[in-house]
Amino acid sequence: MEKAHDIEALTGGAMASIWSWVEAKIPAGVEVFDAHAHIGADIDGRTMTADAMRDRMEAAGVKRSIVFPLNDPNARDDYSGPNDVVWNAYEEHPSSFVPFFRLNPHLDYDKEFGRCVERGFMGLKLHPVSQKFELDDPRVVRVLGMAAEIDLPVLIHTGFAMQRIVEPLLPTVEAHPELRLILGHCAMVEVLSAAHAFEEHSNVLFETSVVQAKDLYVLCSSVDPSRICYGSDIPYGDLPSTLHAILGAAEAAGVPEADLPGILSKNITRWFP
């Protein structure tokens, strides 16, 4: 469970000067939008409640967050329980959260897909590592096509433990150029290949959560800033350190200050006005 003192601890002590730098770098008037965060419980023991999330957002000046379930021990067959937890958080705090639902492509997902879309979820989260699937699995290709058909944004984990990203994903993106796709953790192990492969696919965004600054430097040096969106991956990441990473990398890569509002907010807000 999130500890109440974490919020102060995350920005105090040796982090105080870092946090001051981050706050000064965020352009005035920008309402930071976190494009990657979790609410619920994970099989690894981590948890995050809606209230703890909002405490962190408020402390760090984050206005809205895309939220979706963790790799929940109670996911059972269809993820309906964890998806309901996220939906309830959204209903309680509609101005803070943008709810995405999660599915397991190995299982019969049509019913839960339909239920969540009808309910009003604003996007779909897929995790190839946790649910052990490849991005060119026919069941995954099918659900991405379903999302494209109804203009439902999809966030795919393309971060830690991924071994194949661009080669299995590119054919689906080419087949559905209208698909709004967020590459969670910006395809970090293949970041340069992904930057090249998806350069012309303007509906593909690169999300930055818990990615090392050196990977983000390569990203910021390789794609237009309009294609980058900030994320935290709470509870695996935290807002101060992930904001520091993207702002530090952007500065080192020479990203103009005028592009920071897009990275921190506007690029993803376009999809969720």
Place this chain on the structure above:
Amino acid sequence: MKAGERSDAAMRTAHLLRIDSYMDVAILAMWTSSPRVDTMLGMVEASLRGASPGGKDDELLEKLRALVKEGREYLAGGDFSVAMGRMRVAHDLLSLHIIRSAGE
């Protein structure tokens, strides 16, 4: 040549890359809950001791020492997320410093 005499860009980079490697190992040990994680963090602290070549990167090392020390303490106290935040920032400061130095 005496120890500490050489302080050209290659020597500075080599010294910082050493520290970067120990940080990589320690952060992975944290993610994987390795029973040796405190030892790995101790190795990072050891790699940060002393002056940098020519003293040119001392200001950075001072910041890293403070972050890593607090990170190790928070982890020992059971506060993983705060500890990881400290280590992530330390690692990123180091990486970006190396990248900037390469462009000088």
